[in-house]
Amino acid sequence: MSSASPTAYDMKLALPLAGFLTAFFAAPLAILFLLSLQVDPKGSAYGLIQYTNFLGDLFSLGVLGSTLLLGLEVTALCLLLGYPVAWIYTRSGPKVRSLIILIVLLPLLTSVVVRTFAWIVILGRQGIVNSTLLSLGLAETPLKLLYTQGGLIVALAQVQMPLTILPLITAIGRIDPNLGDASASLGAGQWRTFVKIMLPLSLPGIIAGAMLTYAASITAFITQSLVGGGQMLFMPMYLYQQASTLQNWPFAAAISIIFLVAVLAVVTLFNLLGRLSRGYANA
Amino acid sequence: MRVDWEALSFRLAMGLVAFVALVLLVAPTAVVIIVSFTSGFSLRFPPPGYSLRWYGELLDAWQLHFAAMNSLKVAAWTTGLSVVLGTMAALAIARSPKWSAKLLDSFFMSPLVLPALAFGLAGLMFFSALGLPVSPMTLIIGHTVVCVPYLVRNTVAALSQLDPSLLECSASLGADRLYTFRRITLPLILPGILAGGFIAFMSSFDNVPVSLFLRDAATDMLPIRMWQDLEGKLDVTIAALSGVLIVVTIALIMVMERLTGLSRRLA
Numbered sequence: 001m002s003s004a005s006p007t008a009y010d011m012k013l014a015l016p017l018a019g020f021l022t023a024f025f026a027a028p029l030a031i032l033f034l035l036s037l038q039v040d041p042k043g044s045a046y047g048l049i050q051y052t053n054f055l056g057d058l059f060s061l062g063v064l065g066s067t068l069l070l071g072l073e074v075t076a077l078c079l080l081l082g083y084p085v086a087w088i089y090t091r092s093g094p095k096v097r098s099l100i101i102l103i104v105l106l107p108l109l110t111s112v113v114v115r116t117f118a119w120i121v122i123l124g125r126q127g128i129v130n131s132t133l134l135s136l137g138l139a140e141t142p143l144k145l146l147y148t149q150g151g152l153i154v155a156l157a158q159v160q161m162p163l164t165i166l167p168l169i170t171a172i173g174r175i176d177p178n179l180g181d182a183s184a185s186l187g188a189g190q191w192r193t194f195v196k197i198m199l200p201l202s203l204p205g206i207i208a209g210a211m212l213t214y215a216a217s218i219t220a221f222i223t224q225s226l227v228g229g230g231q232m233l234f235m236p237m238y239l240y241q242q243a244s245t246l247q248n249w250p251f252a253a254a255i256s257i258i259f260l261v262a263v264l265a266v267v268t269l270f271n272l273l274g275r276l277s278r279g280y281a282n283a
Numbered sequence: 284m285r286v287d288w289e290a291l292s293f294r295l296a297m298g299l300v301a302f303v304a305l306v307l308l309v310a311p312t313a314v315v316i317i318v319s320f321t322s323g324f325s326l327r328f329p330p331p332g333y334s335l336r337w338y339g340e341l342l343d344a345w346q347l348h349f350a351a352m353n354s355l356k357v358a359a360w361t362t363g364l365s366v367v368l369g370t371m372a373a374l375a376i377a378r379s380p381k382w383s384a385k386l387l388d389s390f391f392m393s394p395l396v397l398p399a400l401a402f403g404l405a406g407l408m409f410f411s412a413l414g415l416p417v418s419p420m421t422l423i424i425g426h427t428v429v430c431v432p433y434l435v436r437n438t439v440a441a442l443s444q445l446d447p448s449l450l451e452c453s454a455s456l457g458a459d460r461l462y463t464f465r466r467i468t469l470p471l472i473l474p475g476i477l478a479g480g481f482i483a484f485m486s487s488f489d490n491v492p493v494s495l496f497l498r499d500a501a502t503d504m505l506p507i508r509m510w511q512d513l514e515g516k517l518d519v520t521i522a523a524l525s526g527v528l529i530v531v532t533i534a535l536i537m538v539m540e541r542l543t544g545l546s547r548r549l550a
Contacts, residue, residue, distance in 0.1 A: 028409035118311030190293035
């Protein structure tokens, strides 16, 4: 008898990808870290000066803060709008389900530039929102919607909402429907059942969706720059300006590392919360 | 008959918010399609009249054609490379109880989490430290790093749904491992590989942050070209191009749904 199970493949098959990612992903990140320790672009000395420059500068800290805040606002809006979509999906027949899933998948797979371009058309001075407001007499002159924080949050929410909805569908679908019936037969109304049963039990999906949405919206370079415009600066554009326009490589590298650490911290925090919530949902 | 206002208000609130969300999801796509048929020179909505003129302009936009060809070529190479590397890695780590398999899985997924722009800069620094100038080759390598996780994830998922007794049957009937892989495993996981390859292709075709740093000046990429056109002036030709991209994306989703059950894999 051969001892190898027919379902297990040799771990050696993972070597090419492991080697590829070590050479072209891990090694570049190590180089980036080394570069961020250079005092000047020539690399005449090493130190933490780029980091102290960033952390001691109110402008840089402001960019970091507004990026993290933007992610929170977008994630909150996505959860608020996305949860009912996932809830309706789990309670619909196959026809409605496939329609909802198409509506959710289409933006996910459409080019980000195209989706962002749509928001320029919608929010522009001659866009659909302004022409509706003007024709209804709700506004006298076109409102400035593009290049505002509010416009950017709505546009980013639309671009990232599929990432919120898909894990929610999985999580809500896993909840035993008998629990809702039990709650109702014990006299709880729909609202109470939702708040006390459905919401807590779908927490793993809420956290998974929030993590994906948050990470995607703070790194959404294209949407931030096109809908947010030049006056609002977020970490990705800050990084790109320092690297590409100013050629200040060590500082750009330090921005990258700080941004990377911020994203990793958020992901770790969400993973921890997720583990806690799974324990809670399974208890 | 007694009306249950409590239940009604709940259904109404849920239904209303879900409706708003679904309209919000669809509206941008619909607006782009409508505005791409405008007869005017601006992105005014609703358009002053309808025509196919901007689709006609698109036929002559050689810069966009050139960029589209580059993006297609890079996406094709990236997908090919990701399929080979990702499928092999998935075979090794799926179903393996070893802790090293779990560790490798996290490693293979990590490019998805980290900001792609930071990786783009890192890649540029890395290649210049090696003395390698940026080229279509460095671009394909960079794209593969950020796209290969989709292959690993979808192939691992397909493998973990595979019934092991099928493989045991095949082995006990005297088939060797390669034959079993070719005749049993591969046909059963092929939809997963296809779905992963499709997502990798779309994501490479749409990539801006990695391309910004790792392309050479001669290699114009479609999403960068579009982005720069939109930063400068609002060109209606971009609306026609967006219309074409949307229709192609919908068609591809439909085909992939038939072939692979794409929506079940993503939800």
